[in-house]
Amino acid sequence: MKKAITVAGLHKSFGRTHALTGLDLDVEAGEVHGFLGPNGAGKSTTIRVLLGLLRGDSGTVRLLGRDPWKDAVELHRRLAYVPGDVELWPNLTGGEAIDLLAKLRGGIDHRRRDELIERFDLDPVKKGRAYSKGNRQKVAIVAALASDAELLLLDEPTAGLDPLMEVVFQDVILQAKAAGKTVLLSSHILAQVEKLCDRVSIVRRGRTVQSGTLGEMRHLTRTTVEAETERPATGLDALPGVHGLTTTGRRVHFAVDGAHLDGAIRALGAFGIRGLTSHPPTLEELMLRHYGDELASNGLTGSGDTASRTDPSTEAAPSTETAPSGGNGGGTR
Amino acid sequence: MTSTAAPLGASRHTPSMETGPGAFAGAGTLLRFGLRRDRVRLTVWVLALTLGTLATASEYRTLYSSPEERAAAVSSMGSPAALAMTGPGRYLSDYTAGAMLGHQLLGFTAVLVGLMSVLTVTRHTRDEEETGRAELVRSAVVGRHAHLAAALGVAAVANLVLAVPLALGLTTAGIEGVDAGGALLYGLAHTAAGLVFAGVAAITVQITAHTRGASGAALAVIGVAYVLRAAGDVGDDALSWLSPIGWVQRTHVFVDDRWWPLALCLLLAAATAAYGFALSTRRDVGAGLRPARLGRRTASTALTHPLGLALRLHRATLLGFAAALGLMGVMYGSILGEAAGMVKDVEQVQQALAEIGGATVTESFAAMVMTVVAVVAAGYVVMAALRPRTEENAGRAEPLLATGLSRNRWLGSHLAIALAGGTALLVLAGLGFGLSGAASTGDAGLVLELTGAAAAYAPALWATAGVVVLLHGWFPRAAAAAWTVPVYGFLVGYLGPVLRLPEGLRNLSPFGHVPRLPAAEPVWTPLLVLTAVAAGLIALGLAGFRRRDLDTK
Numbered sequence: 042m043k044k045a046i047t048v049a050g051l052h053k054s055f056g057r058t059h060a061l062t063g064l065d066l067d068v069e070a071g072e073v074h075g076f077l078g079p080n081g082a083g084k085s086t087t088i089r090v091l092l093g094l095l096r097g098d099s100g101t102v103r104l105l106g107r108d109p110w111k112d113a114v115e116l117h118r119r120l121a122y123v124p125g126d127v128e129l130w131p132n133l134t135g136g137e138a139i140d141l142l143a144k145l146r147g148g149i150d151h152r153r154r155d156e157l158i159e160r161f162d163l164d165p166v167k168k169g170r171a172y173s174k175g176n177r178q179k180v181a182i183v184a185a186l187a188s189d190a191e192l193l194l195l196d197e198p199t200a201g202l203d204p205l206m207e208v209v210f211q212d213v214i215l216q217a218k219a220a221g222k223t224v225l226l227s228s229h230i231l232a233q234v235e236k237l238c239d240r241v242s243i244v245r246r247g248r249t250v251q252s253g254t255l256g257e258m259r260h261l262t263r264t265t266v267e268a269e270t271e272r273p274a275t276g277l278d279a280l281p282g283v284h285g286l287t288t289t290g291r292r293v294h295f296a297v298d299g300a301h302l303d304g305a306i307r308a309l310g311a312f313g314i315r316g317l318t319s320h321p322p323t324l325e326e327l328m329l330r331h332y333g334d335e336l337a338s339n340g341l342t343g344s345g346d347t348a349s350r351t352d353p354s355t356e357a358a359p360s361t362e363t364a365p366s367g368g369n370g371g372g373t374r
Numbered sequence: 375m376t377s378t379a380a381p382l383g384a385s386r387h388t389p390s391m392e393t394g395p396g397a398f399a400g401a402g403t404l405l406r407f408g409l410r411r412d413r414v415r416l417t418v419w420v421l422a423l424t425l426g427t428l429a430t431a432s433e434y435r436t437l438y439s440s441p442e443e444r445a446a447a448v449s450s451m452g453s454p455a456a457l458a459m460t461g462p463g464r465y466l467s468d469y470t471a472g473a474m475l476g477h478q479l480l481g482f483t484a485v486l487v488g489l490m491s492v493l494t495v496t497r498h499t500r501d502e503e504e505t506g507r508a509e510l511v512r513s514a515v516v517g518r519h520a521h522l523a524a525a526l527g528v529a530a531v532a533n534l535v536l537a538v539p540l541a542l543g544l545t546t547a548g549i550e551g552v553d554a555g556g557a558l559l560y561g562l563a564h565t566a567a568g569l570v571f572a573g574v575a576a577i578t579v580q581i582t583a584h585t586r587g588a589s590g591a592a593l594a595v596i597g598v599a600y601v602l603r604a605a606g607d608v609g610d611d612a613l614s615w616l617s618p619i620g621w622v623q624r625t626h627v628f629v630d631d632r633w634w635p636l637a638l639c640l641l642l643a644a645a646t647a648a649y650g651f652a653l654s655t656r657r658d659v660g661a662g663l664r665p666a667r668l669g670r671r672t673a674s675t676a677l678t679h680p681l682g683l684a685l686r687l688h689r690a691t692l693l694g695f696a697a698a699l700g701l702m703g704v705m706y707g708s709i710l711g712e713a714a715g716m717v718k719d720v721e722q723v724q725q726a727l728a729e730i731g732g733a734t735v736t737e738s739f740a741a742m743v744m745t746v747v748a749v750v751a752a753g754y755v756v757m758a759a760l761r762p763r764t765e766e767n768a769g770r771a772e773p774l775l776a777t778g779l780s781r782n783r784w785l786g787s788h789l790a791i792a793l794a795g796g797t798a799l800l801v802l803a804g805l806g807f808g809l810s811g812a813a814s815t816g817d818a819g820l821v822l823e824l825t826g827a828a829a830a831y832a833p834a835l836w837a838t839a840g841v842v843v844l845l846h847g848w849f850p851r852a853a854a855a856a857w858t859v860p861v862y863g864f865l866v867g868y869l870g871p872v873l874r875l876p877e878g879l880r881n882l883s884p885f886g887h888v889p890r891l892p893a894a895e896p897v898w899t900p901l902l903v904l905t906a907v908a909a910g911l912i913a914l915g916l917a918g919f920r921r922r923d924l925d926t927k
Contacts, residue, residue, distance in 0.1 A: 085926075092776045094924040114780045122776040126927055128769035130687065131584075133669070133677075140673030141683060145777035166668040170504070170584060181773065194776075 043070040044103070045192055045223040046091065051100035053086055053247075060086040062247040063100070068225055068240075073218050075238035076227040077328065083247040084227040085125055088196050091225075092122060105192060118147040120192040121185035125200060125227075127177040129169030135180045136165030142184035154187035160209050175201035186213060193217060193224045199233065211236055231324040241324075243331055250331045259321040260299040262330060266306070267294045271313030280305055291315075400516035404524035408498050409531060416532045419490045423483055423564070424539040430479050431549050434471040444469050451477070458604040459705055461623040462614065464630070470551025472628030475544075480563060480627070481603065484619045485596055487536065487564045488571035491529045492592040495575035498525035501585045503660045512659055519651055522579075526572055526647055533568035537561030556628045559636075563622040566639035570618040571596055573643040576650025583662035618642060680779055680787035687765075688758055688791045692799075695754040699747060699799050703806030706743045707824075710736060710807075711814035734893075736815065740824060741893035743807060745867045748831035748885055751799040752860035755835045758792035759842035763853045769927045781920050789843060789912065796835040804828025827891030833904035834863075834884040840911025847918025850925060859884070 046068035053061040061083045068074040078084050089095040091104055093113030102109055104116055129138050136158075143149035158165055161179045172180070178201045185193060199210050207230075214224060214237050228234050234241060235255065242252040251258060263284065268274070274293045278286045282301025287294045297305045302319075309317075322330075409416075438444045448466045450456065457463055465477035499521050502508040508521055541561035545554045571592065578591040599617040606614025607623075614620030621635040657663050676682035762785050765771045774784060808824035811817075842856040863885040866875055880886035884907075887900040 089772075089924070089926060094772060094775060094926065096921075096923060113775075114778055117776055118778040120776075122773065124769070124772055124776075126769060127773070128927075130770060132690075133673075133686070134671070136671040137669065137673040137677060141678050142773055142777060144673070144678035145680070145774065145779045147778050165671050168666060168669055171666050184773075 044068065045070045045072075045105060046074075046225060047101070047103040048087065048091075049101045051087065051090065051102060052098045053083075053090060053095060054098055060247055061090075061097070064244060064247060065249045065252070066242055067252070068223060070223050071218075071221050072239040073214065073224040073226060073237050075234035075241035076225055076244070077229065077231075077234060077241055077324075078227075078244035079229060079332065082244045084244060085196050086247075087244070088122075088194050088225070088227060091194060092117070092120075119190060120194060121146060121188055121190035122194045123178075123181045123185045123196060123198040125197040127174075127181040129172060129177050129180060131168065131170035133169050134166050135163060135169065135172060135176065138169060138180050139165065139184040139187065142181070143188040146188045146190065148189065149187050150189060154183065157183040157186055157213070160213070161206060173201070175203065175206070178202060179206070182210065182213075186217065191222055193222060193226075195224065196227045197229070198226070199228075199230065207233065231328070235324050243328065245331055251327070255324065258327055262322045262327060263296040263298055264302055264319055264321050265294075265296050266302075266309075266317070266319045267292070268309055268314055268318070269316040270309065271315055274309060274312040277305070277308060280308055397517040397519040398523050399520060400511075400514065401520040401523040401527070404498075404511070404516070404520055405527040405531075408524050408528040412494065412497075412528060412532075416490075416494070416528075416535075419532065420536045420539065423486060423490075423536060424543055427475070427479060427483060427540060428543050428547060431471060431475055431544065431547060431552075434474045435549050438469075438471065438474070447474070453709075456709055457607045459709065460607075461603070462607045462611075462620075462626075464624075464626050468551070468629050470628065471549045472544075472551030472556060475552075475560065476623065476625070476627040476629065480560070481600070481619055481623055483564060484567040484622055485600055487533065487568040488596040488599075488619075489593065491533060491568040491572035492575040492589055492596070494529045494532060495525045495572050496579055496585050496589040496592070498528055499576075500579040500582075500588045504583070504585050506660070509659060519654065522576055522650060522654055526576060529572035529575075530569060533565040533572070536568070537565045540564060551628050553628075556631050559625055559631055559633060560627045562636060563625055563627060566636040566643070567618055567622045569643035570639050570646070573646030573650065576647045577653060580650055580653035580657060581663050583660065583664075583666050587662075680783050681790060684787040684791045688761065688788070688795065691754070691757060692791070692795045695751070695795075695799055696802055699750060699803040700806045702747065702750070703743075703803040703808075703828075704810045707807040707810030707812075708814050710739065710811040710820075711816075737893040740807070740811070740820075740827065741890040744804075744824075744827050744831065744891065745885065746864075747800065747803040747807070747828055748834065748888070749860050749864040749867065751796050751803070751831070752835055752838045752863060752885070754799055755792050755796035755839050756842055756856050756860055758795055759789060759839045760846070760853055760856065761792075762788045763846050763850060766850070766925050771924060772926055775924060782916055785843070785846075785916060785919055789839065792839050792842075793836055796839070797829070797832045800828045800831055800835065801825060823892050826896075830891050830896070830901065831885065831888050833901045833908060834888050836908035837884040837904050837911065838863075840908040840915065843915030844911045844918070845915070847915035847920075847922065850922070 044067060046066060048064060048066040051061050051064040051066075052059075064083060064087055066076070066087065076084055076087070086095065090097045090102055091109050093109040093111075093116070096110050105119060107116055109116055129135070133141070139154060139158075140149060143154070161183060163176060163179045163183060167176075169177070178198065182198055185195070193214075199207050202210060211233065214226070217224060218237075224237075226234065226237060238255070240252070240254050241258070243250050269292050271291070273291055274288065277283055277288075277293060277295060280297075280301065281304065282298035283305055284296045284298075285294075293309070295305070306317075438447050448469045451460060451469075452463065452466055460478045461476065461481050465473045469477075499508075502511070502521060511521070537558070538561065541554075541557040544552050544557040544560060574595045575588070575592040578595075579588040581591065582588050596619075599619045602617035603614045603620035603623065606612065606617065606620055614624065618639055621638050624635045625632045653663060674682075677686055762771065765788075771784065775781060804825040804827060805821070807828070808821035811824055812820040838856070838859045841859050842853065845853045845856050863883040866880045866883050867885050884904055887904060889895065889897050889900065
């Protein structure tokens with residue numbers, strides 16, 4: 042597959058602040074790529090380097106096969122951008138701002154524009170100064186999607202939108218994906234990413250800590266297993282890759298590294314499995330694995346070992362562990 | 375909860391939150407906070423107004439030291455055109471330096487004090503609401519009227535404080551015709567005018583939901599007040615009595631020292647403020663009485679071109695400057711004929727003017743007016759050329775530069791407006807000056823001559839814009855330092871001859887190199903050099919902007 046975005050070893054400093062410290066990012070053409078990380082991780086800086094608004098200090102950056110700093114204008118005709126913090130001209134209406142941005146990009150599909158305005162329930166005759174944050178965001182989203190760009194760079198595009206509009210947004214992005222467009226979606230709304238993204242890159246303090254499909258990433262981390270057996274299961278703690286084993290009568294609860302899942306289930310089978318719940322780590326758990334130490338230093342729970350978060354007291358309702366972040370964690374039974 | 379507490383709490387809530395003392399809860403804290411926020415801003419206003427007044431007073435003292443000179447001033451200031459620009463003719467009956475202050479300066483400083491008051495009140499009320507900060511503050515124990523009360527309080531403090539250095543300064547300056555009582559009246563006349571316009575602003579901030587609309591409406595009221603007094607002082611005196619500026623001028627300070635017109639001001643200030651409070655109870659926080667106007671659903675073709683967008687963004691400022699400079703030209707032109715007569719008998723003035731140009735008095739006067747026109751136009755150019763920086767800081771450049779718009783074209787579109795707009799302002803002011811000058815002197819040749827004289831400053835404006843672009847490209851955080859160009863140009867160009875500054879200092883300013891037309895001979899070399907310098911600065915600035923990071927939020 043062709044690469045839409047290639048970033049390798051990107052560094053960027055602002056004075057003494059090191060915003061990016063060797064960031065890598067690969068986005069295939071035609072995929073929706075999630076770009077995850079907390080505030081200040083360097084997501085917006087990366088996107089601005091991709092737009093040629095900032096110049097990277099070192100490292101290589103290719104966008105649609107070209108240099109975003111040198112060929113900024115040519116590249117901009119092929120992409121659309123939604124900033125995280127949309128500012129509009131106080132005396133221009135939303136409709137005017139949409140037309141302006143879309144036409145400067147190279148053209149606007151009027152039918153599509155009106156349809157998007159309708160779907161996002163935007164009032165295009167209000168002046169920019171009268172819009173709320175969410176409405177300013179809608180203006181930028183409509184402007185980006187109303188022009189025929191092959192690459193969408195979206196920097197936390199739904200930060201000010203309500204849940205209904207969030208649903209509309211997801212639908213529109215899936216449409217864009219079906220139309221073969223490439224999307225880089227920076228976000229910290231995990232449900233959004235789980236729903237939309239083929240692959241994700243997790244950034245932390247200016248560098249990529251993990252990248253891949255959600256499936257791959259889950260495989261690399263621990264799966265939580267809860268089982269009820271005919272005979273009390275013993276000797277599980279001696280197995281490789283098993284962590285945090287708790288046994289209550291005939292019920293066991295443990296986490297196992299992805300590579301050792303098969304061995305653990307086989308060993309469990311020897312005791313006669315009567316009930317089995319397993320769930321792969323949620324995206325939230327994946328994030329916590331990389332950011333756990335920060336949370337811990339802030340006095341919050343959530344250590345690096347995702348599986349050990351499982352509290353034995355959740356025994357009665359094992360699958361509630363899957364947190365609010367989404368239904369994908371639902372177990373294999 | 376006890377049975378006695380409930381009714382107490384209830385009664386405090388219902389009637390008194392609407393209008394009673396509870397409505398003003400927190401006003402004291404907000405007043406102190408407002409004064410803290412504006413401590414530099416208001417200090418600058420007070421100092422500038424005081425120093426400007428004292429400098430003018432000492433100039434009058436020097437220029438009109440003998441009775442003959444004063445008599446000449448009386449005869450020249452008695453013309454309708456002169457009265458329209460100054461104040462009521464009563465002052466001419468005893469035209470001391472003090473009376474000249476009341477006659478010529480008070481009307482002008484009253485406008486400035488009004489401006490200060492309007493900007494202060496809108497800044498602490500409507501601007502707070504528009505940015506959403508008022509909502510946060512109002513959610514605390516802060517009453518409905520606290521913001522407006524505090525804003526009016528800040529304006530009142532500023533206006534009262536202004537009277538002190540004015541009165542003290544004038545009393546101690548030892549100016550003929552100025553006594554302590556008159557000086558105090560002179561200072562408090564400013565306070566009174568300021569309070570009236572603060573009251574006016576208290577009303578306008580209720581009407582529209584936007585700061586610009588609110589301050590614009592209040593400034594329009596100041597403008598109407600000025601025009602009314604001008605019309606009244608020339609013709610029907612009754613018109614002046616409709617204007618607060620007319621009232622303070624009718625104290626006839628340093629001539630009759632009448633105090634009672636100030637009472638009219640206080641009554642009007644109280645009435646307007648009270649009406650403002652009443653109106654504010656009829657609207658929601660953040661909303662205006664008048665619903666915000668809606669605009670177009672789609673953009674016009676022109677707007678989607680970079681130049682069209684830039685023109686739209688610059689339009690209001692450009693039109694404002696055009697009106698101000700056009701009017702300025704016409705007003706100066708209308709006294710051009712008298713200017714000759716006015717100074718003919720005043721030897722010192724003739725001497726001073728001769729030092730500037732060496733030509734006829736009319737030409738010297740015209741050359742001096744050109745300096746002022748050029749500096750005001752340069753103020754516009756700096757403002758316009760700094761606009762891209764404002765856009766960049768506000769985060770509005772980012773989405774545009776992420777489209778097919780190159781940095782050169784984006785910056786270039788703003789720059790084109792600044793350069794062409796500045797040039798157009800010069801031509802407009804020169805044309806207005808020339809037309810009304812031709813009418814007042816009967817010399818039709820002045821139209822072309824004065825328009826050309828003004829246009830000669832265009833290369834200096836372009837060089838000024840070049841300085842802005844250079845700073846914006848290479849030292850964006852210091853871009854506002856470009857304001858030193860017009861300020862310095864004004865200081866050395868306008869005050870330089872008076873203060874006898876050395877030639878070298880004048881040559882540092884681009885305006886110092888422009889031939890002082892029509893008093894001097896036209897020379898092309900400095901204009902071509904200035905144009906080349908402007909082109910170089912702009913090219914260098916654009917190169918810097920192309921290679922630097924965009925400042926993002």
